[in-house]
Amino acid sequence: MTLLDAPAGSRCLVQELDLPMELSRRLEALGMITGSQVNVLRKKRRGAMIITVRGTRFAVGMQIARHITVKEEK
Amino acid sequence: MAGEIAIGFAGNPNCGKTTLFNAYTGANLKVANWPGVTVEKKEGRFQFHDSEYRLVDLPGAYSLTCYTMEEQVTRQYILSDEVDVIIDVADASALQRNLYLTLQLIELGKPVILALNMMDIVEKRGMEIDTHRLPEMLGIPVIPVSARRKTGLDILMHAAAHHVGKPSDVPLIHHHGGEGGVTRSTRGARHKHQHHAEYAMVYSDLIEDKIDQLIDELQARYPGLQNYRWHALKLLEGDRELLEKYPVNRPDVLDRSYEQDIINQKYDFIDEIIQEVVVNREERSAVTDRVDNLLTHRLWGLPVFLLIMAAVFFLTFTVGDWLKEYFQLGLDWFSAGTLHWLEVWQVDPMLTSLIVDGIITGVGGILTFLPNIIILFLALAFLEDSGYMARVAYVMDGIMGRLGLSGRAFIPMILGFGCSVPAIMASRALENRRDRYKTMLITPFMSCSARLPIYVLFSEMFFADHAMLAAYSMYVLGLVVAVLCAFVMGLLERGRKRQGNALLIELPEYKAPSAHTIFIYVWEKVKDYLSRAGTIIFVASILMWGLLNFGPSGYTGGDMADTFGSLLGKGLTPFFAPVGLGYWQIVVALIAGVSAKEVVVSSCAVLFSVNNVNSAAGMASLSAILSGMGFGPANALALMTFSLLYIPCAATLATIKKETGSWRWMLGAAAFQVAVAWLVSFVAYRAALLVM
Numbered sequence: 001m002t003l004l005d006a007p008a009g010s011r012c013l014v015q016e017l018d019l020p021m022e023l024s025r026r027l028e029a030l031g032m033i034t035g036s037q038v039n040v041l042r043k044k045r046r047g048a049m050i051i052t053v054r055g056t057r058f059a060v061g062m063q064i065a066r067h068i069t070v071k072e073e074k
Numbered sequence: 075m076a077g078e079i080a081i082g083f084a085g086n087p088n089c090g091k092t093t094l095f096n097a098y099t100g101a102n103l104k105v106a107n108w109p110g111v112t113v114e115k116k117e118g119r120f121q122f123h124d125s126e127y128r129l130v131d132l133p134g135a136y137s138l139t140c141y142t143m144e145e146q147v148t149r150q151y152i153l154s155d156e157v158d159v160i161i162d163v164a165d166a167s168a169l170q171r172n173l174y175l176t177l178q179l180i181e182l183g184k185p186v187i188l189a190l191n192m193m194d195i196v197e198k199r200g201m202e203i204d205t206h207r208l209p210e211m212l213g214i215p216v217i218p219v220s221a222r223r224k225t226g227l228d229i230l231m232h233a234a235a236h237h238v239g240k241p242s243d244v245p246l247i248h249h250h251g252g253e254g255g256v257t258r259s260t261r262g263a264r265h266k267h268q269h270h271a272e273y274a275m276v277y278s279d280l281i282e283d284k285i286d287q288l289i290d291e292l293q294a295r296y297p298g299l300q301n302y303r304w305h306a307l308k309l310l311e312g313d314r315e316l317l318e319k320y321p322v323n324r325p326d327v328l329d330r331s332y333e334q335d336i337i338n339q340k341y342d343f344i345d346e347i348i349q350e351v352v353v354n355r356e357e358r359s360a361v362t363d364r365v366d367n368l369l370t371h372r373l374w375g376l377p378v379f380l381l382i383m384a385a386v387f388f389l390t391f392t393v394g395d396w397l398k399e400y401f402q403l404g405l406d407w408f409s410a411g412t413l414h415w416l417e418v419w420q421v422d423p424m425l426t427s428l429i430v431d432g433i434i435t436g437v438g439g440i441l442t443f444l445p446n447i448i449i450l451f452l453a454l455a456f457l458e459d460s461g462y463m464a465r466v467a468y469v470m471d472g473i474m475g476r477l478g479l480s481g482r483a484f485i486p487m488i489l490g491f492g493c494s495v496p497a498i499m500a501s502r503a504l505e506n507r508r509d510r511y512k513t514m515l516i517t518p519f520m521s522c523s524a525r526l527p528i529y530v531l532f533s534e535m536f537f538a539d540h541a542m543l544a545a546y547s548m549y550v551l552g553l554v555v556a557v558l559c560a561f562v563m564g565l566l567e568r569g570r571k572r573q574g575n576a577l578l579i580e581l582p583e584y585k586a587p588s589a590h591t592i593f594i595y596v597w598e599k600v601k602d603y604l605s606r607a608g609t610i611i612f613v614a615s616i617l618m619w620g621l622l623n624f625g626p627s628g629y630t631g632g633d634m635a636d637t638f639g640s641l642l643g644k645g646l647t648p649f650f651a652p653v654g655l656g657y658w659q660i661v662v663a664l665i666a667g668v669s670a671k672e673v674v675v676s677s678c679a680v681l682f683s684v685n686n687v688n689s690a691a692g693m694a695s696l697s698a699i700l701s702g703m704g705f706g707p708a709n710a711l712a713l714m715t716f717s718l719l720y721i722p723c724a725a726t727l728a729t730i731k732k733e734t735g736s737w738r739w740m741l742g743a744a745a746f747q748v749a750v751a752w753l754v755s756f757v758a759y760r761a762a763l764l765v766m
Contacts, residue, residue, distance in 0.1 A: 022141050023576065023578075025139060025141055025333070026136070026141065026142075026578070027578070028333075028334070028337050029136045029137035029139065029337070030136055030171065030580075031170070031171050031174065031341060033334070033337055034338075035338075036341075041363075041366070042366070042370060042372070043372075044372055044471075044472060045372070045472070046471070046472035046475060047472075047475075048468055048471040048472060048475075048481065048577055050366070050370060050468065050581060053171075054170040055167075055168050055169075055170050055171060056170075056171045057362070057580065057582075057583075058579065058581060059464070059465075059467060059468035059471070059481070059577055059578070059579050059581055061471055061475070061480060061481070061576050061577030061578065063576035063577070064576045064578055
């Protein structure tokens with residue numbers, strides 16, 4: 001599934017980033033790499049979400065979230 | 075005494091770097107741009123223990139790749155000989171992410187001091203950081219500071235002075251993640267490389283082998299290069315800039331980009347550090363979560379935001395206008411006094427006219443808006459420093475997404491209600507170039523405070539009973555036109571691969587804004603505004619005065635009918651006739667309005683020789699003159715619409731030029747705005763003629 005499908009309150013592991021090079025490098029510099037843990041804090045209907053990666057909060061639009069493959073951690 | 079010591083302040087965005095920088099330099103700093111780019115460069119000087127220090131605030135960056143201008147600027151500056159010591163400011167409450175930049179800075183080979191900022195927040199959250207173990211693992215001095223409480227500042231500067239020219243004299247002690255014997259002699263035991271004594275960050279054997287091979291190659295090809303290890307690493311990462319600058323012919327070593335491996339291994343090492351030095355790790359901060367529950371709520375988020383903006387406007391217009399009246403009184407008094415003394419001293423009437431009608435009217439008119447601007451910026455600085463501004467991007471992302479823009483683009487648009495100049499500067503925060511340019515095009519349509527005098531005058535003259543409604547509708551019209559333009563531009567882009575509107579913004583923890591930071595923020599904006607009033611508007615005022623007082627026969631002494639201005643106005647009348655503005659005086663007033671929009675009003679007063687145009691008698695006589703010319707309500711509507719939408723003002727154009735770095739782009743934006751203004755006014759005028 002993608003990050004866009006992850007429900008608010010869930011905890012996921014990043015499996016793959018399928019984004020243009022510059023954007024995925026930027027995400028990687030922020031610590032979002034394969035295997036990083038992402039917590040979904042809140043979500044809006046039109047897809048923008050607030051997540052934490054490595055202890056920092058980010059707002060991520062759906063254009064990005066739908067290109068990040070994740071696995072939900074139970 | 076040694077010479078001047080240059081210290082670069084590096085760090086992630088939102089790490090408190092600027093607050094720390096300001097704590098040393100205060101408001102006496104020099105703001106310029108880095109050569110060739112529009113990234114802001116701040117420099118300050120200060121004295122400490124009889125040495126002179128030059129502090130440079132490097133742009134906030136998460137890493138040192140070459141993907142953004144900020145990162146390029148930072149790394150080029152650090153690699154240059156201009157900097158002696160780097161102070162890496164890290165937010166101790168988000169150490170995990172901040173250390174990523176730290177590791178990269180250390181690899182650059184210059185002396186690095188780690189300033190652990192926000193230690194007070196760390197303590198409040200019940201976390202502890204082992205400040206003895208951290209320097210051992212990184213091989214650099216670590217100084218806990220609090221920029222807001224101004225603690226640890228002297229110790230930090232002392233450490234910086236002490237480490238000039240000594241990249242690393244803190245012994246590196248590795249424990250290898252705590253496994254195995256925790257002794258100082260494990261270095262080298264697991265790796266065939268002997269790097270642990272030298273480098274904090276040691277990579278896997280595969281990467282280290284490749285680094286060694288590349289270093290040999292680089293040494294042979296490019297003797298005299300500083301820091302071969304860093305160059306080798308960057309080549310392995312596939313860094314565009316360095317691959318071009320220092321090509322090596324080793325396809326066997328550079329068989330692919332190892333960037334991902336290098337990033338992963340750095341983060342592995344960071345995890346190791348965090349394990350060892352951070353005690354009582356806590357993932358989330360309770361306060362920020364609670365505040366976010368309301369401010370970024372799925373349903374309440376938007377109404378709360380609208381309420382906050384309404385409060386900001388209310389303050390700007392009520393308190394600001396109240397102060398503005400005093401400014402106006404002061405200006406009238408100053409103008410009358412100057413006129414009086416110039417006449418007493420029998421100064422040449424032409425010079426008197428230049429000083430009083432040209433310079434004082436032009437520059438002074440702009441200065442009277444200062445109270446509104448100060449209050450607006452105080453409010454905005456408060457919202458920004460508290461951490462709320464970034465949330466606005468999240469709250470507005472859905473709506474802006476429909477227009478093909480990221481939620482971030484909304485911040486400049488809000489600022490546009492105050493003044494287009496800082497609004498356009500705020501578009502800097504948009505990473506995507508196309509989004510930035512688009513935002514710069516539509517932001518001037520947001521009705522700024524300088525346009526209000528035009529609405530007030532003409533709606534009161536021609537729409538007496540519905541004056542408020544007419545003025546208010548202009549604000550709505552501006553917003554609608556901006557949104558429509560964004561929408562149309564979005565449609566035109568559809569089909570092209572678009573990743574531009576992807577929102578990605580850090581949401582800092584909420585904090586009580588620092589008065590010092592807000593003061594410096596507002597002071598910088600005010601200084602900017604004043605210097606513009608002293609330069610561009612000064613020159614524009616003189617030019618306007620010249621156009622309205624000189625004609626083919628020379629100085630006309632106040633008779634405007636034969637001046638260059640009137641000739642120009644008459645020449646351009648055919649262009650304005652279809653939209654109901656085919657009167658040379660109106661055309662001249664609109665041209666004059668390019669220097670600043672409120673000048674349209676003062677020019678009308680001068681052109682129609684009406685004194686005190688804002689008084690009831692003044693309005694009645696101006697209204698009578700205009701009606702006599704056939705200028706009715708429909709024309710007034712067209713004039714208000716045109717004033718709302720055409721070229722914002724000289725200062726805004728200058729800002730667009732500065733931000734895009736292109737004359738062509740600036741002229742294109744101006745032409746676009748005139749075209750939109752003409753079209754919309756045309757529709758408004760024709761529709762009004764049908765109805766009225």
